[in-house]
Amino acid sequence: MMLSKGLKRKREEEEEEPEKEALAVDTWWLDPRLPAVAQAPPAVPSNSLLDLSVLKLHHSLRQSEPDLRHLVLLVNTLRRIQASVEPEATLPSVPSPPEAPGVAADSLLASSDAALSASMASLLEDLSHIEGLSQAPQPLVDEGPPGRPSGGAPPGLGALDLLGPATGCLLDDELEGLFEDIDTSMYDSELWAPASEGLKPGPEDGPGKEEGLELDEAQLDYLLDVLVGTQALERPPGPGR
């Protein structure tokens, strides 16, 4: 998933593609000219609705500044759809075409969804990482990873577990792979960074809302990436160096 600065320049072209893909999706039952009876949403969504939602989410995430309301509503709707599809979304080790093509398709979908949800999870997590950065950097050294109830699960899962418990091990590699793929120069620009937050003086009556103090391993990794990967960045040496 591309998040580099260059994305903005290419945005216009890239905006076209997802739209065309969305329209190419099963349109027969999206045809408004069909009588109302046929329009009643089925108890189990067709793959087209799932595809459509995933495409929309992907498209929304690729905006330089996604509309948060749109994103949240999409994600929640996608969760609902996935929740009904889930019983079929088990990952067979070798999908056998003659026996269960539907299951294979669902599992492929599930794995691509997992990648997407991992992207989304990492993006949403980036938000909190970046906010933590712009606030007091000093506590980073002293505070170890706090007691985050993650257990063995990678930080990217959390509430998105329902999207595929079987894909848990996939996500481990996916997350690592994601960060390897991403050009670290993207961390130059603090996406959605509340630079303004750091600058805002005066009383902020928010007890217990200091994100800078809540850290975990992933956040430290991220920091290291920033510090190591961006030599051009003119920041004072961060903690840990």
Added chain:
Amino acid sequence: MAISRGLAGRTVPEAADIISTVEFNHTGELLATGDKGGRVVIFQREPESKNAPHSQGEYDVYSTFQSHEPEFDYLKSLEIEEKINKIKWLPQQNAAHSLLSTNDKTIKLWKITERDKRPEGYNLKDEEGKLKDLSTVTSLQVPVLKPMDLMVEVSPRRVFANGHTYHINSISVNSDCETYMSADDLRINLWHLAITDRSFNIVDIKPANMEDLTEVITASEFHPHHCNLFVYSSSKGSLRLCDMRAAALCDKHSKLFEEPEDPSNRSFFSEIISSVSDVKFSHSGRYMLTRDYLTVKVWDLNMEARPIETYQVHDYLRSKLCSLYENDCIFDKFECAWNGSDSVIMTGAYNNFFRMFDRNTKRDVTLEASRESSKPRAVLKPRRVCVGGKRRRDDISVDSLDFTKKILHTAWHPAENIIAIAATNNLYIFQDKVNSEMH
């Protein structure tokens, strides 16, 4: 009366001309509109004159100014749109008018003053303003004020910047006339009108882990009379009434207004269509009006369990939700409005239709804001959407509705039956001269 804001001769509406907000001031004398290009246009109602019975209190352009410019945030490599999201008038306290206008990130306070007199007879300057040759000045005179052509001057008095990380969706002036609040997707800030370098955060629903984010703030408003109370709505369809006296951070609501989901209408899109796009207190302060995708609801502040009234705006779309999801129309945010006496409510729909509901008679009407269907001063003809079955003449079928023509922004004069309807880049102002009753 229809006022077109597009340039004459243009068939394709200019994107920058798309009206993004409409707001009457407290007397109804002035009407402000904001557009996608960051401009504000203020209309003033002409006083009714016996000499010109045709211009019975019609609105003419009073002032136009550029409120916001596009900005580029170099740190985040993002463009900040200049589109005006909301305008709110301050109660008038002297000869000048003031309003707040906001884009996604910055709120500005504008002062609008009139100048209709000019001093003449300076001792040191001549009429053109050039310095006089002092040797020609033999006596002193007192400059006198002479009338001049009316000049409307607009100046920015305050800029409230850097208060919001996310996109501002609402602003609301407090009844104390000293403070106002601004809300973005996750936070609400309280500002003092005279102080621009700081604000108080009064609501923060940002989760510790952004991946746990499931709900955003969609609209908020101060109570019209109680300066300590305000309400905010969410994308999950709930309303939270908060009391600023209870705590500095109003994360705990005083009241939570939520209607349980109707199991017979449950679908994958239930949450999206329950998302509240607008919330307005009644003038009395006793009720709240909310708009979600298919309905408008009236809530009694004393009853949290469910709304006291629900009106279907366009229920025929309920079976089309999947198509509307595909073309993103299901995410459209419509506004709603009360009339001055809180007896009629209004909201926009598609195909340039807007709907009015009389709370007393329970009658409703669908009207259209378009040049084709309304000549100036002609009576608007009620429209009907037919869903199948018997079709009357002039009915529109659901499938021929134009979903690109949406009436998102509407406003009602605070006292009279005058409404302002924004249809893309055109502003329509309708007046009910005959009677004040809905029929």
